Amino acid sequence: MQTLVKITLSVLIILAATAVARRWPSTAGLIGVMPLTGALVLVWVHLESGGDTQTMLGFTRGALWGILPSLLFFAVAFVCFKREVPLPLVLGLSFAVWLGAAALHQWWLK
Secondary structure: OHHHHHHHHHHHHHHHHHHHHOOOHHHHHHHHHOOHHHHHHHHHHHHHHOOOHHHHHHHHHHHHHHHHHHHHHHHHHHHHHHOOOOHHHHHHHHHHHHHHHHHHHHHHHO
16 A cells, blocks of 8 residues: 555656646756655655664665765756757766766765
């Protein structure tokens, strides 16, 4: 049942962001990166770990420093779109940069 609730909430957030994007693209961007997703995951991690402080601390540390690879993802996408690069290439480049930064993130936090 928890999995169904997780899936439903995730889908609703994505649908809301894409619906808003039709009229207010920058607001949809804000919805897409807002802490709501992190807060939902934090609740699930709390429930599934029994509120274990070390698990919660590890999650929040990873999320805090994980913002940097995400910023790089969107920075690359922004620059690519300014240069009118096609979407598949934008996504490929953005994910490649994010993946490299995420690998550094994981290495650094160990």
